[in-house]
Amino acid sequence: MKPDPKEKFVGIQVSPISFVDEGVDQVLDTLKDRVGVNVLMLGTLSWLGLKTGRSISHKIDGWPDHGVHEPYSMKGGAYFKPDPRYYTKTMIKDFRAQDPEMGDTDILELVLPEAKKRGMKTYVELMEPFFKYAGHGSASAVEIPNLTHCLEIDCYGRTRDEPSTSNPDYRNWISSMIEDQVRNYDIDGFMWCNERNSPLDQMMQGQAPGDFSQASRREAIERGIDVEACRRAVIKMHEFIQAAHAGEEFDDGAFIEFLRVLMGNPEVLIWERFWLERNKDLDRELYGMVKWCKPTLDFGLNVWNRNHFNIFRRAQWPWVEQTMYADWVKPITYQHQSGEIWHKEFGFFQKSILRDFDPIEGAAVLSKMLGLKAAPLNKVIQAGMDPDDYVGGQCADAVRGVHGKAKVYMGIGIDAPRVREDQAICTPEIAYRSVMATYQAGGDGVVLSPNYSMMKLSNLDGVSKALTELGLKE
Known part of the structure; x- marks a missing residue:
């Protein structure tokens, strides 16, 4: 059955x-007429080149067949004009x-009128973390006075490298700049992405976990949690994972030792659960705030691929729960980039709790558990993920x-930045098959990602071909 063009x-x-x-005019006409796009997901605030810059992988991928072919001196920040009335808290x-390069341009004032003339909707796209996100072309400096007072604290009392979402100033700032855009611009919706690593994530990746800042401690105590017991427990787990990374031998192997440490320090899971709920609270609060300001405004979640590449996160983020605070999920x-991402994600486990298993066999087991149908670990980077299966x-x-209870708009990778020369590349066929696979699986739409400034028009033509066959493009 072909999709309904009225629901495009x-x-x-x-x-x-x-x-x-x-x-x-050039961008909008290209997207609408050549590709078939009818919704813009406009990055309005970020310090990440992946969201608001030009190509961050041009040294590997080359420049796309449009736009300016030179690095962008992005400093980052708001590309709209913040209204001071909303930032008193x-x-x-x-x-x-x-x-x-941007001068005094307000990107929403610039784009919204022309998009509406063409019958195109405009959604604001925001992703947290906003700053210093590895692999996302981060600005080298974040010139916000006093932001350092909002940073997380790790389990050893050291300042971490990202703001605490429990910090009132930081949390109020996020809600303030969203309310500002909702009230002052005639947008059609919001797409919110939350890509924070949990304490367990951080430990698996070799980091000392947080967040033990005063704001986070206070919230935990209000929920009846013994913060010091949790801190001691995560230190024990961090020490074990560090020892596993270093090659220390364990009498019963690394995986059994992991279970032993976890069972001996159950507060690890209490802290993980607390962190998880506070992280989800941010999504829930923003959804409710947007709906209170403008009940008809769409609010969607851009959902991290680590949620389906990681067994812990897969259990922590069930889809049906997210429908309680989202009109749609993305x-x-x-696909072409994701072989390397899966390889990296499995690597965190293989270097720690699964280090005693043959990597190819271990990855195959996890791939089957997660329903990925990934190529063997030693080939997956070059193969990428198959559009039909993945x-x-x-x-x-x-x-x-x-x-x-919510619509599903699939995030289709079009020239997502590669990090290796031997990594699979995007092609018009991959783009075409990904769109077709979405609708064949019952999806309600697609979002071409992660950034038009990095996409080749020749690959977007594969999208256009699929949309034409589906009756979604004239």
Whole structure:
């Protein structure tokens, strides 16, 4: 059955710099007429090149067949004009972008009128963390006065490298700049992405976990949690994982020792659960706030691919729960790039709790448990993920998981940045098959990702071909 054109949702994530580089009319006409896009996911605030810059992988991928072919001196910040009335409850007030290429441009004022003339919807796209996110082309400096007072504290009392989402100033700033855009601009919706690592994530990746800042401690105590017992427990777990990484021998092997440490220190899971709920609270609060300001505004979740690559996160983030605070979900499935991401994600386990298993055999078992149908570990980077098995499979999982309580718009990777020369590349066929797989699996739409400024028009033509065959493009 072909999708209903009246329900068409073909979105694309697009950077402010593209409209300055190519002109608003050129970008919108290309996306609408050549590709078939009818929804813009506009990055309005970030310090990450992946969200608001030009190509961050041009040294490997080359430049796309449009736009300006030179690095962008992105400093990051807000690409709209913050209204001071909304920032009285936070010390974070001075965060307007100062990129020389953008000048004093308010990207929403620039794009919204022209998009509406063409019948295109505009959603604001935001992703947390906003700063210093490895692999996302982060700005080298974040010039926000006093932001250092909002940073997390790890289990040893050291300042970590990202703001605490429990810090009132930081949390109020997030809600303030979202309310600002909801009230002051005639947007059609929000897409919110929350990509924070939990304490267990952090430990598996070799980091000392947080967040033991005063704000987080206070919230935990209010929920009846013994913070010091949890801190001592996560130190024990961190010490074990560090020993596993270092090659220390364990009498019963690394996996049994992991279970032994976990059972001997159950507060690890108490802290993990507390952190998880506070993280989800942020999503829930933003959903409710947007709906209170404008009940008809769409609110969707851009859902991290680690949620389907990691067995712990898969259990922690059930789809049906997310429908309680989202009108739709966008599972990230950047198929050509994802072989390397799966390889990296499995590597965290293989270097720690699964280090005694043959890597190829261990990855095959986890792949089957997660329903990935991934290529063997020693070939998956070069092969990438198959659009039918991966995009279609993840779409089917999401459609089944939301139980009809939310729409599913699949995040289709078009030239998602590679990190290795031998990594699989995007092609028009991959783009075509990914779109077709989405609708064959019962998906309600697609979001072309992660950024138009990095996409080749020749690959977007594969999307156009699929949309034409589906009756979604004239």
